Amino acid sequence: DASGCTKQATFTIIDTLEVSGVVDQNNIAVFVAGGAAPYSYLWNDGATTKDRTGLPPGNYTITVTDVNDSTDQAVFTILPAGNTGFKAWETLEEYYVGSGVATGREKPNEPADPDYVAPLNDPVSCPI
Incomplete structure (x- = not known):
């Protein structure tokens, strides 16, 4: 400042954790970007693996937590066999x-x- 005083502070910049993925038939592949490894995975049905295979139709939510306790979620829907996958939006x-x-x-x-x-x-x- 005008008196010559200074103040120093330390900041930690945390990379934002982002979770995405893709559904292929009865399988879900999860992609994690940002954050800091290692990551932990928790699905709404209690599973703790990153990717899922052989799932029945339904909604699945994954919560990913990084080493800094940052979290992000993604929701996936596995549709019944023969469903086209279109959602009923008017946009x-x-x-x-x-x-x-x-x-x-x-x-x-x-x-x-x-x-x-x-x-x-x-x-x-x-x-x-």
């Missing part, structure tokens, strides 16, 4: 179809009807 979404990108609006039919229409268009608005 414009991008879908990766084959080697291209398609966009489409999804709108469910009446609640009693489990089927719904999700027309898709390729990047130049051609129906797929």
Whole structure:
């Protein structure tokens, strides 16, 4: 300051822990970025492994904790066999179809009807 006084402080910058993953049929592969290893894993059903295999349909939540006690969660849904995996949102979404990108609006039919229409268009608005 103007009197020549100084103050020193030490800060620890902690890298943000981020958890993501992918569902492939009845398997979940988890990806962890940031934070500080080693990590611990806890699933809502009590499992403590990073990845899961052979799971029945349902919702699965993983909580990942790093060595600094930072935590992050991710939720995964395994759908019943034959389910397309589309969610019933009424917003414009991008879908990766084959080697291209398609966009489409999804709108469910009446609640009693489990089927719904999700027309898709390729990047130049051609129906797929």
